[in-house]
Amino acid sequence: MTQTSDAILARMMALHPKIIDLTLDRVWRLLDALDNPQNDLPPVIHIAGTNGKGSTQAMIRAGLEGAGKSVHAYTSPHLARFHERIRLAGELISESYLTEVLDECYDRNGGIDITYFEITTCAALLAFARTTADYTLLEVGLGGRLDATNVIDRPELTIITPVSIDHEQFLGNTIAKIAAEKAGIIKRGVPCVVGPQQDDAMDVIEATAARLGAPLIAYGQHWHVYEERGRLVFQDETGLLDLPMPALLGEHQVMNAGAALAALRHLGFDEAACEAAMRNAEWPARMQRLKTGPLCETAPEAELWLDGGHNAAAGVALAKLLAGLPKRPTHMICGMLNTKDVTGYLRPLAAEAQSLVAVSIPGEANTLPAEDTAAAASSVGLPASVAASVEDALAAILSDDARARVLICGSLYLAGHILRENG
Numbered sequence: 116m117t118q119t120s121d122a123i124l125a126r127m128m129a130l131h132p133k134i135i136d137l138t139l140d141r142v143w144r145l146l147d148a149l150d151n152p153q154n155d156l157p158p159v160i161h162i163a164g165t166n167g168k169g170s171t172q173a174m175i176r177a178g179l180e181g182a183g184k185s186v187h188a189y190t191s192p193h194l195a196r197f198h199e200r201i202r203l204a205g206e207l208i209s210e211s212y213l214t215e216v217l218d219e220c221y222d223r224n225g226g227i228d229i230t231y232f233e234i235t236t237c238a239a240l241l242a243f244a245r246t247t248a249d250y251t252l253l254e255v256g257l258g259g260r261l262d263a264t265n266v267i268d269r270p271e272l273t274i275i276t277p278v279s280i281d282h283e284q285f286l287g288n289t290i291a292k293i294a295a296e297k298a299g300i301i302k303r304g305v306p307c308v309v310g311p312q313q314d315d316a317m318d319v320i321e322a323t324a325a326r327l328g329a330p331l332i333a334y335g336q337h338w339h340v341y342e343e344r345g346r347l348v349f350q351d352e353t354g355l356l357d358l359p360m361p362a363l364l365g366e367h368q369v370m371n372a373g374a375a376l377a378a379l380r381h382l383g384f385d386e387a388a389c390e391a392a393m394r395n396a397e398w399p400a401r402m403q404r405l406k407t408g409p410l411c412e413t414a415p416e417a418e419l420w421l422d423g424g425h426n427a428a429a430g431v432a433l434a435k436l437l438a439g440l441p442k443r444p445t446h447m448i449c450g451m452l453n454t455k456d457v458t459g460y461l462r463p464l465a466a467e468a469q470s471l472v473a474v475s476i477p478g479e480a481n482t483l484p485a486e487d488t489a490a491a492a493s494s495v496g497l498p499a500s501v502a503a504s505v506e507d508a509l510a511a512i513l514s515d516d517a518r519a520r521v522l523i524c525g526s527l528y529l530a531g532h533i534l535r536e537n538g
Contacts, residue, residue, distance in 0.1 A: 120210055123217040124197060124235070131230045137261035141229040145237050146266060148223040152237075152244035153266045157187065159251045160378060161267060163259040163297045164276025164310065166428050167371040170363050171276055171310075172252050173398040174375035180205060181391020182384050184249040189239045189264065191232065191256050194399055194423070194531035201239045204248040216242045232256050236263040260299020272381060273300050273307040273329075274374055278316040279428040280456070290315040298323040306381060309333040310374045332377050340373030342366075347393060349376045356386055359393045364402045366439070367432035400530035402436055408537035413506070414513055418443065418520040421534070423527035425451060427459030433524065434463040444516055447471040448508040449492070449525040453483040457491040460525070465497040468522070472508035473501050476529045488525070505533065 131141075146153055160175065162168050169190055179186045188202040201208040216238040224234060236256070243251055250271075255262045259275075278294045294316035301307050301323050309320055311334045324331050332338065338351040342360065347369065349356040356376065361368045376389050400423035405411055411419055424433055437445060445468045451457050461471070473488035485501045492499035502508035505523060512519055523533055 119214040120197065120217055123214060123221060124231075127217070127221060127234050128231050130224070130226070130234065131228045137258060139261055139263070139265065141227075142233050142237065142263045142266060144227070145220065145224050145229060145234065146240070148225075149220065149237060149241055152241045154268070155244040156240065156251045156267070157243070157248045158271035159253055159267045160272045160274065161253045161255070161264065161270045161300050162274045162276065163255040163262075163300045164274070165279045165293070165297070165426070166424075166432070167276040167310065167367065167374070168254050170368060170371040170396070170398050170401055171274060171374050171378075172254050173363070174361065174372055174392040174396040175378055176202075176252055177395035177397075178375065178379045178384060178388045178392030179250055181395060182388040185247070187243045187246065187248045187251040188254075189236070189243070189252065190254045192527055192531075194527060195534040197235075200235070201242055203242055203246045208242060212242065213238075230263075233263045240266075255297075255300065258293075258296035258299070260296045262300075265300055267302075269302060270300075270305055272378055273302065273305055274310075274378055275300070275307060275312075275320060276310045276371065276374060277428070278312055279426065291319050294319040295323070301327055301329045303327045304329060306330045306332055308374050308377045308381065311335070311370050332381055334370070334373060334377075338373060338377045338380075340369055340376065342369055347372060349373060349389070351377060351380055353380060356389055358386075358390055361393050362396050363398055365432055365436040367435070399534060400527060402433070405533075405537065410506070410509065410533070410537045414509060414517075414521070416518045417509075417513060418518075420520070420522045420524075421530050422522065422524045423530040424524065425455050425460060425526050427456055427462075430460040430463045433522075434467050437464070437467040437522070440520070443518075443520040444469050445520040445522060446512045446516075447497075448474060448502075448505055448512070448521060448523045449488055450474045450476040450485070450505075450529040451483045451488055451525040452476070452479070452481050452528065453487075454481060455483070455526075457483060457488055457525075458495060461492050461497060462495045465492075465495045468497060470512075471497050471499045472511060473499060474503075474505055474508055474529070476526055477504070477532050479526075479528050482528075505529075 476482035
């Protein structure tokens, strides 16, 4: 049965011809019509960056909840169901309440142009304002300066995770331009945790913070983090923490963990909360091991992994993670969007995989044709073929090696399809 919220979301898609149209005018208009719920939120932690936003948010949430706090969280895109985007005081929003706030936003908008992300962000803020919690975690959708989440006058804290090239058509074609958009979440006098950055990005972030009198809590200056003997060591101006490694896999998660820990420490939380952040964080489709479901049943001897990373930096991080796993023949099933740098993503992975089977992302208008993905893989030295579906691709891989390691990757949209189908 189609959920009521699905019907409302479908109507919302028709309110604006563009999926992405960066401006805050429409958001401010609707928020005003809703009596400005953004002014009534629990203390807000606002997170921008190119890579690691979701993982950092997940670790902060685990730490706050480990300290007994109730937490709202907003993230995008969703993987299997829209409800994943809105977590109210620790629980995914219910179908009935989601329908209620979506309906209210749709009615108050009055049929005027507004993008899907803008109106659904307003719905999330409305739900947050009407539900008691201790903190609100807001993840930027795209950029920062003109993102629909950037409507909080005075957050408790802002965070900028590593900035790299992505969404060039919207944010600019240099690291400095993209960093300027991300730095748009920095607010006057509000501390900002900054993850590792390229020099050009850091220069922009520092200049923005200086202009606004916003204290920086920056990696390499105010905090350090590294792995030592299978433990995570974090050090800041208040001392040193010796913690378990993050539950989220990958070398890149060490830096995401550092940003989360810097945030928790700034907010005054103790070592127990920091340990909970490391042990308890969950974030689907970030090098997630698939162990149950129909797909796994067809591959009982194989090792199946799912990852939604989709830009060059994500390719580098994923290659490092694969290099650190126990040796096993590794084959990729890859589907990407046509807006992504597919060659940049695949180049670092070519050294870690034996082959790639390209697929088009089911039901996604902006999918890169499988043939184009395969051509890009071949161009970086990765033997490639094409399949009509993930199931066909998996069957082809397993026909040669039933015990293969199989990585399904390239897009959060493909990951969402897998999570829905593999249920």
